[in-house]
Amino acid sequence: MGEARAQKFKRVTGKVTELRPIRCFTCGKLLADKYEQFEERVKKGEEPKKVLDDLELKRYCCRAALLTSVDFMDEIAKFKK
Numbered sequence: 001m002g003e004a005r006a007q008k009f010k011r012v013t014g015k016v017t018e019l020r021p022i023r024c025f026t027c028g029k030l031l032a033d034k035y036e037q038f039e040e041r042v043k044k045g046e047e048p049k050k051v052l053d054d055l056e057l058k059r060y061c062c063r064a065a066l067l068t069s070v071d072f073m074d075e076i077a078k079f080k081k
């Protein structure tokens with residue numbers, strides 16, 4: 001990978017990180033592709049733990065990264081009422 005391309009990649013991922021967890025902070029596993037599925041299914045009323053199992057997120061650090069981001073959004077929604 002060339003230097004310019006590496007820098008572009010860094011810029012893009014840096015931007016996404018501000019919105020949602022693109023990677024697990026602890027182990028570095030890619031979460032961006034799982035986050036949308038997780039959020040959608042939890043909003044439909046599925047058990048978060050079951051969805052995490054389906055997405056094959058077995059490590060506690062990855063599960064925590066997704067769980068806390070969704071909990072945080074719920075808190076914001078409560079305050080907006």
Ligand SMILES: [Zn+2]
Pocket residue numbers: 024025026027028029059060061062063
């Ligand atoms: Zn992890």
